[in-house]
Amino acid sequence: MSELFDTGDATRRRTLGDAHVNRSRAGDPVLDAPFVELITEAAWGRVWSRDTIPPRERSMLTVALLAGLGNHEELRLHLRACANTGATKEDILEVMLHVAIYAGVPRANSAIRIAREVFAELEAGDG
Structure with a gap:
């Protein structure tokens, strides 16, 4: 995974909790893995991880x-x-x-x- 994924994953876990993030990764790897990667990098890595808004x-x-x-x-x-x-x-x-x-x-x-x-x-x- 990318550095952006790692940053997003840490922010996502801090915000939503480990249990939710772990459940989201337990699904069908063909259907779910690409989506999880997308939202982790884009929503959580690029947006939620910015320090401009608390x-x-x-x-x-x-x-x-x-x-x-x-x-x-x-x-x-x-x-x-x-x-x-x-x-x-x-x-x-x-x-x-x-x-x-x-x-x-x-x-x-x-x-x-x-x-x-x-x-x-x-x-x-x-x-």
Whole structure:
């Protein structure tokens, strides 16, 4: 693997946790390995590893985009990652208010429901 992959892998593990990253690599090597390499180098190595935006703010941006686009599975994943990036429930509320105004109330309403579920799971130790 490349140096960019290694950098991205370290950032991805720090943000999403080892368990998630390990699960993502346990799939079909023909279908999954090229995709994992792509996102690890591009998303995590080239974008998330930049030091221009702190992880908390990068996490909030990501949550806003995922909520606004209705990507609920990835939204759940990145809401869980807030525990590792420092984005708080209060930060996520502010994000959802922006989502409501700029992407629509139905998108924000769904995302708030998901956030409520995810944070409850994390507080119960199920996350």
